[in-house]
Amino acid sequence: MLKMPNCERPKSRNHPVNQGHCRVFWTNISPIIATALCLYTTSATSAQQLPTLTIPSPTLTSQTPKVPIPKVLASGNQISLNGRILPGAWLQRPGSGDRLTTHLSDGALRQLIGVDLLNTNNPARQPVEWFSPSTTPQVLSASLQRGYRYLDITNFTQAAGWQIQANGNILAIATPAAIVKDILQSQQPVGNRIFVDLDRPTPWQVSQELPIKSPPDPDTPTPKPSGPPNREWKITLDGIADPSLIQRYTPLPAAPLPTTPLLNPLKQLLPDPVSPAPTPEPLIKQVEVVNNQTVIRLSVPFGMAPRITTLANPNRLIIDIRPDALVEKNIAWAKGLQWRQQFFNLGTERFPIVWLEINPRAFGLRLKPIRSNLDTLAGTAPLMQTAPKYSAAAAINGGYFNRNNRLPLGAIRQDAQWVSGPILNRGAIAWNDSGQFYFGRLTLEETLIAPNNLRLPILYLNSAYVQSGIARYTPVWGPAYTPLTDNEIILTIQKGQVINQLTGGKAGQTSLPIPQDGYLLTLRGNAVNAAAQLPIGTALSITSTTAPNDFSRYPNIIGAGPLLVKNRQIVLDAKDEKFSDAFIAEKAIRSGICTNTTGNLMIAAVHNRAGGPGPTLAEHAQLMKLLGCVDALNLDGGSSTSLYLGGQLIDRSPSTAARVHNGIGIFLEQK
Incomplete structure (x- = not known):
């Protein structure tokens, strides 16, 4: 994230x-299939x-009774x-x-x-x-x-x-047994190419492996990094490689370190010899047979990825290691849902974008916020798990969250009910079931009203963003609230009346129940002084509105930020939305959501530029405009970026995608 x-x-x-x-079976700059x-x-x-299966599969024969057959x-x-x-x-x-x-x-x-x-x-x-x-x-x-x-x-x-x-x-x-006959490697004008010759077609898979960090060896000096580390990829084929191939690509055991000879006093006066340049890591690290599969492990330089092609006569897998591994696609996946991917040029840089274009007015198509845990607001899960749980056809990761306590850090509103309130006047997208959308910077203005015209601002709603002031926690938060900071004053409100008031004590230690017909008020910092004005028995009411007020007209909202494009103009102001300088300058994979001139919605993943890292926020805003966005919002990104379609991530390997708190799901009417 x-x-x-x-x-x-x-x-x-x-x-x-x-x-x-x-034909090219493509894997993205960050892998598609995995x-x-x-x-x-x-x-x-x-x-x-x-x-041998114990339960026979359904079969149809001439003796099958002529009864209505299920679909x-x-x-x-x-x-x-x-x-x-x-x-x-x-x-x-x-x-x-x-x-x-x-x-x-x-x-x-x-x-x-x-x-x-x-x-x-x-x-x-x-x-x-x-x-x-x-x-x-x-x-x-x-x-x-x-x-x-x-x-x-x-x-x-x-x-x-x-x-x-x-x-x-x-x-x-x-599938019929296959033999891996040969594996060859050649240098290309751009990148490298590997040929895997087979005696027949066979299933194969590709995945990007997460790097394994070994503990440092205290007896071995740590070499200075010369650049971003290589990425390990794994190609797995249902077939057995010839033993000679295994031997050819089996790494040799590491040579023992030379013992240090006794120092010659005269040599101490000589300059240290220049260390030789490090030997480049071989592209093919290892070939092995595991469970009747041939596994080819590759060490791919940062900024490059495999593009994999199948060929007939001879049957062959061709693996091209390229900085521009993405293959352009344009697939009508469902009525009103188009899957597209291509490179976009930004100056001298080329960025791969994978996106879904959705017609929200198509019959049977709708959008909803989705989250990993329906019982409480705490929780994260891979989007690959969350989307199928809702039976969503497509989805993209949503807003920010605290990775430690797995609680939201931004607006979530579903079916006109606030799940979590916005923070820091950050960008958000709102929509209804009629295919209308609204983009802007969002603030929720809640005011607590007590007798004698006492009015107190409620700054945060069901949020993990902790600052001095009054916060409110409703049953959507979960059955109970555990203090997020020390010495909070917590008021229990039930049926519009204060029924209890106590000190929360040490953060994270005591859970307090949230009434189903009420809420909790948490007073932090200077706001604890307001507790004296809200004794047990005080009748309370709340007014609630949004700024701008347009957001109030929409039942569904997801907040993230910063806002990128408004009315076809780049309006990026990450400083105003309280993002850090490091975040603003960072080059990383990005997620975005936008509408185009036809009123369609687009959810997009922008991955590493050809031969380098992902876009900055400024580059992301420009790319969204190039994509044809009229209004666009940046979503949570980096390892959180996940674009889901029909049981798969189409923008990266699931093994490289982090767990996320929430997302936006695309639902199609069931036929």
């Missing part, structure tokens, strides 16, 4: 290195062997791929005649198998390529259900020779 078009028809690409044609391999457990069943015969959210249990949504439906059709979410097909989704302007027809022998891509029918876009893979799997069987929540897939 940072602190603070119309589609063209798919066109073939001729690969310059070999005969045949290929299957959740860290979540799987290895089955005792060997790969490429279909396990979905079986479904689940786990896939056994050659014996390994992996997350992935699937379902089975009746086909023509007695045929049973199998449908896999497009995210699972990309993440687990390596199938490339090509450009399309028809949400019901998805062209794909995977080791395709011709320039004509295979087209799979697509349908939406409960936030996923399912592709009919029945013919695809038959052509590939897969075996499929359903077992309760698990769809077992067994």
